[in-house]
Amino acid sequence: xxxxxQIDRLPIPPKDAKVHNVTCHYCIVGCGYKAYTWPRNKQGxxxxxxxxxxxxxxxxADGTWIAPSMYNIVRQDGKDVHLAVVPDKDCVxxxxxxxxRGARMAEARPSYVTGTQQQRLSxxxxxxxxVWQPTxxxxxxxxxxxxxxxxxxxxxxxxxxxxxxxHGGSAGGYENTWAxxxxxxxxxxxxxxxxHNRPAYNSEVHSTRDMGVDxxxxxxxxxxxxxxxxxxxxNSLETQTNLFLNHMVPGMRNGACFVxxxxxxTVTINAAEExxxxxxxxxxxxxxxxxxxxxxxxxxxxxxxxxxxxxxxxNSTFQGGEATPLDDGHPAGLGSLxxxxxxxxxSLADAAEIxxxxxxxxxxxxxxxxxxxxxxxxxxxVTAYEKGIIWGNDNYRTIxxxxxxxxxxxxxxxxxxxxxxxxxxxxGYYRPSDAHVGRPAEYVDQLLIRGGGKIHHVWACDHHKTTxxxxxxxxxxxxxxxxxxxxxxxxxxxTREQLVDAIVGAVNxxxxxxxxxxxxxxxxxxxxxxxxxxxxxxxxxLTSMNGERRLRLSEKYMDPYGNSRPDCLIAAGVAQNMxxxxxxxxxxxxxxxxxxxxxxxxxxxxxxGYNKGNPEVxxxxxxxxxxxxxxxxxxxxxxxxxxxxxxxxxxxQFTRHGRExxxxxxxxxxxxxxxxxxxxxxxxxxxxxxxxxRANIFWQNQFLDQDIxxxxxxxxxxxxxxxxxxxxxxxxxxxxxxxxxxxxxATQGMAYPTDTAKRGHVAMxxxxxxxxxxxxxxxxxxELVLPDYKHTWGNIxxxxxxxxxxxxxxxxxxxxxxx
Amino acid sequence: xxxxNKMVDLGRRHFLRGGAIAAAGAATATVLxxxxxxxxxxxALLDYPAxxxxxxxxxxxxxxxxxxxPDEDSPGILLKIGHAVEGGVGxxxxxxxxxxxxxxxxxxxxxxxxxxSLNCPGHFSRFDCEAGGQQIWGHATQNVPQFTLSxxxxxxxxxxxxxxxxxxxxxxxx
Ligand code: SF4
Ligand code: FES
Numbered sequence: 001x002x003x004x005x006q007i008d009r010l011p012i013p014p015k016d017a018k019v020h021n022v023t024c025h026y027c028i029v030g031c032g033y034k035a036y037t038w039p040r041n042k043q044g045x046x047x048x049x050x051x052x053x054x055x056x057x058x059x060x061a062d063g064t065w066i067a068p069s070m071y072n073i074v075r076q077d078g079k080d081v082h083l084a085v086v087p088d089k090d091c092v093x094x095x096x097x098x099x100x101r102g103a104r105m106a107e108a109r110p111s112y113v114t115g116t117q118q119q120r121l122s123x124x125x126x127x128x129x130x131v132w133q134p135t136x137x138x139x140x141x142x143x144x145x146x147x148x149x150x151x152x153x154x155x156x157x158x159x160x161x162x163x164x165x166x167h168g169g170s171a172g173g174y175e176n177t178w179a180x181x182x183x184x185x186x187x188x189x190x191x192x193x194x195x196h197n198r199p200a201y202n203s204e205v206h207s208t209r210d211m212g213v214d215x216x217x218x219x220x221x222x223x224x225x226x227x228x229x230x231x232x233x234x235n236s237l238e239t240q241t242n243l244f245l246n247h248m249v250p251g252m253r254n255g256a257c258f259v260x261x262x263x264x265x266t267v268t269i270n271a272a273e274e275x276x277x278x279x280x281x282x283x284x285x286x287x288x289x290x291x292x293x294x295x296x297x298x299x300x301x302x303x304x305x306x307x308x309x310x311x312x313x314x315n316s317t318f319q320g321g322e323a324t325p326l327d328d329g330h331p332a333g334l335g336s337l338x339x340x341x342x343x344x345x346x347s348l349a350d351a352a353e354i355x356x357x358x359x360x361x362x363x364x365x366x367x368x369x370x371x372x373x374x375x376x377x378x379x380x381x382v383t384a385y386e387k388g389i390i391w392g393n394d395n396y397r398t399i400x401x402x403x404x405x406x407x408x409x410x411x412x413x414x415x416x417x418x419x420x421x422x423x424x425x426x427x428g429y430y431r432p433s434d435a436h437v438g439r440p441a442e443y444v445d446q447l448l449i450r451g452g453g454k455i456h457h458v459w460a461c462d463h464h465k466t467t468x469x470x471x472x473x474x475x476x477x478x479x480x481x482x483x484x485x486x487x488x489x490x491x492x493x494x495t496r497e498q499l500v501d502a503i504v505g506a507v508n509x510x511x512x513x514x515x516x517x518x519x520x521x522x523x524x525x526x527x528x529x530x531x532x533x534x535x536x537x538x539x540x541x542l543t544s545m546n547g548e549r550r551l552r553l554s555e556k557y558m559d560p561y562g563n564s565r566p567d568c569l570i571a572a573g574v575a576q577n578m579x580x581x582x583x584x585x586x587x588x589x590x591x592x593x594x595x596x597x598x599x600x601x602x603x604x605x606x607x608x609g610y611n612k613g614n615p616e617v618x619x620x621x622x623x624x625x626x627x628x629x630x631x632x633x634x635x636x637x638x639x640x641x642x643x644x645x646x647x648x649x650x651x652x653q654f655t656r657h658g659r660e661x662x663x664x665x666x667x668x669x670x671x672x673x674x675x676x677x678x679x680x681x682x683x684x685x686x687x688x689x690x691x692x693x694r695a696n697i698f699w700q701n702q703f704l705d706q707d708i709x710x711x712x713x714x715x716x717x718x719x720x721x722x723x724x725x726x727x728x729x730x731x732x733x734x735x736x737x738x739x740x741x742x743x744x745x746a747t748q749g750m751a752y753p754t755d756t757a758k759r760g761h762v763a764m765x766x767x768x769x770x771x772x773x774x775x776x777x778x779x780x781x782x783e784l785v786l787p788d789y790k791h792t793w794g795n796i797x798x799x800x801x802x803x804x805x806x807x808x809x810x811x812x813x814x815x816x817x818x819x
Numbered sequence: 820x821x822x823x824n825k826m827v828d829l830g831r832r833h834f835l836r837g838g839a840i841a842a843a844g845a846a847t848a849t850v851l852x853x854x855x856x857x858x859x860x861x862x863a864l865l866d867y868p869a870x871x872x873x874x875x876x877x878x879x880x881x882x883x884x885x886x887x888x889p890d891e892d893s894p895g896i897l898l899k900i901g902h903a904v905e906g907g908v909g910x911x912x913x914x915x916x917x918x919x920x921x922x923x924x925x926x927x928x929x930x931x932x933x934x935x936s937l938n939c940p941g942h943f944s945r946f947d948c949e950a951g952g953q954q955i956w957g958h959a960t961q962n963v964p965q966f967t968l969s970x971x972x973x974x975x976x977x978x979x980x981x982x983x984x985x986x987x988x989x990x991x992x993x
Contacts, residue, residue, distance in 0.1 A: 001905040001950075001951045002947075002950055002951030002952050002953035002954075002962040002965075003962060004951070004962065004965070005983045006982060007983065008865050008984055008990065008992075009865055009984070009989060009991065010989050010990075046989070046993075055988070055989050057892075058892035058987050058988060058993070059925065059986075061924060061925040061926045062941075063925060065924075065925065066989065067959075067961060067984065067986075069961065070960075097924065097958075098923075100954075100959065103958075103960045104960050107960070241958065245942050267956060270943075271943050274943065696956075696958070710960065710961060710962075713953075714953065714954065808905075808950065808951075808953075809950070809953070810949075810953045810955045812947055812955045813934065813955075814945070814955060814956035815945075816938055816939070816943035816944070817931065817938065818938065
């Protein structure tokens with residue numbers, strides 16, 4: 001039986017409710033919301049209310065409505081208040097649309113009154129006497145600093161391994177990336193670090209940057225005026241929901257055609273067919289991992305037909321052959337169009353053979369992307385890509401091959417153009433230089449597995465759910481962390497000095513001391529010795545930018561849960577304790593490096609970091625810019641407004657690579673089959689391709705969703721979409737628990753019969769707490785340590801009949817069709 | 820605003836396409852006396868009207884009937900699924916009723932008989948009429964409101980409650 005909320009009325013926000021600007025802190029799109037808060041004992045009426053409309057009438061479609069998920073009771077300045085977080089009609093990003101993620105922001109708040117999110121961490125905890133005991137900040141930070149200071153001074157900063165988010169939204173944002181960056185890249189020079197979703201500290205899109213093209217270069221409105229939307233390895237209706245609904249759908253209604261490259265038919269393709277008509281949608285369901293071949297054939301066909309932008313190529317791209325040779329840091333050479341085409345040249349016939357789609361369809365895609373219109377005018381095309389190729393085969397060359405097409409057709413820096421990644425989280429990166437990390441960066445997961453590193457600081461990352469080679473990573477991480485737990489247990493009752501000695505002894509003997517900063521007790525947090533509770537956006541002020549570089553201040557409207565703190569102030573606390581402890585140790589010079597963290601608020605961290613590089617931008621000015629904010633880079637301030645940049649490269653000067661000539665480079669993306677070690681063999685020896693996919697209903701690895709009944713009722717186990725004939729062959733019925741295994745490990749989920757799934761293809765939702773797809777992903781990466789999560793092959797067997805919870809779940813097609 | 824109005828019009832047109840039974844159902848379903856709303860203010864629970872939606876004998880399997888509940892501004896369907904489902908009433912335990920205002924942004928949904936689902940043209944959400952209105956896929960943050968039904972000795976079907984808040988209202992009973 002479906003989950004019933006059994007709610008049939010909600011309090012009405014009064015006219016004088018406080019109103020706060022909120023940018024949804026989940027996906028990259030960054031939809032605008034308004035948060036209304038008002039005292040517990042007050043309410044509006046049907047006619048006198050914060051919305052200024054007659055709520056006694058049934059509201060029309062698209063009208064204002066507070067869904068139960070948009071309501072909660074939270075603590076503000078120490079008092080319980082009503083909260084309603086409602087999509088903002090006046091925000092140009094979403095025009096009043098919410099999504100199944102963002103419209104649950106209020107419900108996903110911790111509440112002492114309604115009992116939501118009681119999984120949130122309220123106090124620092126320390127491993128003591130065999131369990132995690134709550135303790136004070138001073139106590140917890142003291143231990144973190146003492147162990148860290150001892151280890152890095154006895155050995156080196158290379159003994160400290162750091163996993164840290166680099167994104168906006170949630171607990172990221174400019175405040176928190178700055179503070180963690182300052183701690184590890186300025187006060188220290190930590191090089192053994194990694195980012196939340198990949199096993200090294202590196203870009204996900206090196207090649208486009210090396211070619212001079214920043215990966216977020218357009219404006220969302222470009223979708224509304226373009227001739228063609230070319231989407232690769234992305235499922236935007238699910239993962240950038242309101243970008244699709246509020247910008248791509250209007251674009252298709254204005255006549256844009258839609259090309260999708262994805263081995264799997266998605267709800268995005270289905271919706272595009274509904275909106276644009278099947279005749280205006282082309283789905284290139286290529287063989288997995290062959291994107292580069294397709295792009296090279298498109299590039300070749302476009303150039304050979306002369307559908308290029310000659311002036312753009314002459315004025316804005318490099319002319320002299322090779323500019324950057326292939327080397328350890330560059331998995332492909334870069335240079336002029338001709339230079340690149342030599343390596344990329346691919347016939348339609350060869351591409352059809354390798355990609356498994358028809359020559360005619362490839363030619364048609366090339367026409368839709370680049371063929372001038374009948375009147376001779378140029379065609380515009382927005383190219384949008386995401387994890388399908390970012391987490392795909394041969395990341396560097398594949399993305400380079402795609403950007404080649406955008407450059408050849410002059411579709412970057414123009415209205416209705418852009419070659420952009422779609423993005424996952426919002427962005428909010430502002431840190432001191434990471435140059436010391438090096439390129440290629442250290443493969444941190446492997447370093448830990450080899451026994452490297454002695455301390456692991458983890459900031460809002462749950463590798464147990466989201467890394468590759470996760471089975472092995474979890475085994476080793478636990479074994480090493482348990483060595484320290486045991487040492488701490490033996491030191492019970494001793495002094496702080498004795499405890500530190502015991503921990504240091506254990507890490508010198510192969511153990512790992514783990515500090516976990518998070519909002520919940522995560523799976524990797526189970527290996528932690530100190531757990532530090534952080535808070536999220538809106539429990540603090542937080543600035544981020546979205547996928548069109550739109551910067552907003554999302555305002556604080558409630559207190560951090562319990563004694564949790566903003567990450568930036570936790571980083572400051574670590575730094576201050578490091579300084580104190582190092583002085584005690586007599587290491588004055590090193591202690592001095594930890595000065596400069598006397599921040600009282602997140603705004604202080606913002607001023608210390610982002611504002612120093614962007615002096616026009618302050619909280620006050622951002623607040624005044626409201627939910628529409630300003631598109632970065634900010635170039636000035638006039639008439640009470642920040643002046644932004646609608647799209648990049650309108651002057652045809654390409655700068656992302658830092659070249660003085662400001663010319664964009666093409667990528668010599670030569671196809672070499674399966675790039676990452678072991679992939680070809682894995683494919684040959686297993687029956688099913690295990691695609692790693694996302695679903696709109698979950699945010700990220702479900703860290704909050706795992707505690708929301710509406711969500712867990714729908715998918716009590718991670719879904720594994722599977723062809724029905726394959727299921728029959730394996731003796732699997734809908735909802736049965738199945739196991740996927742290969743040489744890397746095993747994982748489990750529930751079979752979801754899917755009529756559009758090809759034989760031999762299964763699609764498992766990523767990052768689930770109840771079955772990590774990463775368990776079966778091999779450690780194979782590219783030269784720059786970019787993982788290929790998307791290409792995993794395994795065998796499947798049934799392990800249990802559908803459980804009673806699963807029996808209540810719908811297994812119908814996810815595809816909308818008009819009746 | 821013009822967009823919203825257009826949607827309402829579109830909605831009403833869809834809604835009025837219902838058959839003769841729907842009209843009969845609607846005609847008997849529009850008793851919402853003001854006294855009930857007043858009475859509600861003294862109780863912990865909302866007082867729902869008990870409205871007759873139709874009779875068991877009038878229902879054919881998989882042929883939904885347009886209804887309104889708890890008042891005429893809140894369209895829904897009454898449906899005989901064909902096999903017993905949770906929350907189903909009647910001799911076969913298979914009669915259910917749902918709101919057809921999508922709990923995402925309130926567009927009017929239509930019923931697809933081939934897989935017994937409600938489908939929203941607004942942004943492509945889908946709900947399963949055989950699984951208590953569970954959202955199969957979509958943007959809504961709740962399942963579609965299911966109306967609580969009872970059947971009397973004569974086979975008359977009454978709605979007397981709802982499982983979830985209906986789109987576009989702060990209270991199911993306005
Ligand atoms: S589309 Fe993304 S930003 Fe917008 S409400 Fe949904 S999760 Fe939030
Ligand atoms: S109104 Fe139904 S999906 Fe948006």
